[in-house]
Amino acid sequence: MLKVSKTLKGIALTSAALMSLSSFTLVAPAVLPNVVISASAAKAAKQTAGKKLKNGSYKLAEQGYSHGYRIVMSMKVKNGKIVSNKYDYLSPKGKSKTKDAAYEKAMKKVNGIGPKEYIPKLLKSWKKAGSNVQTIDTVTGATDSSWTIKNYAQQLVQAAQAGNHKTIKIDNTAALKDGTYRLAEQNYAHGYRIVFSIQIANGKLAKSNFDYVNAQGKSKTVDTAYEKAMKKANGVGPKEYIPKLNAELLKSESAKEPTAVVDTVSGATDSSSMFVIYAQQLLDRAQAGHHKTVKVSNIVYAE
Known part of the structure; x- marks a missing residue:
C-alpha cells in the first residue's frame, strides 16, 4: 500500500518572508498529493482525442506575491508542438528566486533542496512532458511547486488548444468567492x-x-x-x-x-x-x- 501523510509539516525559517515555501496562501487550500509521476517514465503515445495545440506564444502570471515572489510561465507552440518553455518565480523587481542566496540557504537547510535546483528541474521535466503535464516530475522537497507547475501548465495547454493568446492571470492571493x-x-x-x-x-x-x-x-x-x-x-x-x-x-x-x-x-x-x-x-x-x-x-x- 502507498502511504501518504495527511499534512505537510510546517516549515520554520529565520526570516518572516520565508516562513512558508508554499505557492498558495491561507485563503485557498493547497491540494498536494505526495506521489511521484515521472516524465522520464512516460512513454510516447499516439494522441487519439483532444484538440491539437495552435501555434503561437502563451503566457501565465500570478498577480500576487507570496513571500516576495510570484510565478510567471510561458510556452511557444510551433507545428502543433511545444518548442520552448519558461518557468520562474520573480520578485517585484523581476529578480529570479534562483538568485536569492538567503532563500536558497534557508530552504535547502530544511528541505534539502532550494529554488536554484528545483526550478530548473521542474522546467526540464515540463519540457520533456510536453502537453502530457501530469507526467511532470514531483521534486522531493518542492512538492507545492511541483503540483503548481502541473496545474498552470495544464491551463496553458488548454489555452493553446483554444488558440487563446491572452495572458492567463492567476489571482493567487485573493479570497475564495462564493x-x-x-x-x-x-x-x-x-x-x-x-x-x-x-x-x-x-x-x-x-x-x-x-x-x-x-x-x-x-x-x-x-x-x-x-x-x-x-x-x-x-x-x-x-x-x-x-x-x-x-x-x-x-x-x-x-x-x-x-x-x-x-x-x-x-x-x-x-x-x-x-x-x-x-x-x-x-x-x-x-x-x-x-x-x-x-x-x-x-x-x-x-x-
Missing part, C-alpha cells in the same frame, strides 16, 4: 470523461463533486463490471476511490496547517493526479470568481 465552479472534459477515455464541480460558501470549500460519467451521464461508481475488473487488477475501483478523493479535498479545507495533502489512492494514481490538477484549477477560478464552466478538450492517448 458560488459553484465547474469543469468538464469533452472527450471519453475507456467510455468515461471527468466532470468536476466545487461549491464555495462563506469563503470556504463546502462541496466537492468529482466523477467520471459515460455518454448517458452514468457514473463510473455504479458500473459493476468496471468496478470488478479494476478492483481485480489494482485492488481498488471507482466505487472506492472517487468518494475518497472528494472527501480528501473537503478535509483539506479544515486542515490546521496551511498546506493540506490529499491522499493519493493506491491503484488509482492517474485519477488522483488529474483530480489534483483540476481541483487546483477550480480553486484558481474560485479566487477569480469566474463561474463559466471550464471545458477541457482532454488529450487521450492510445494504449
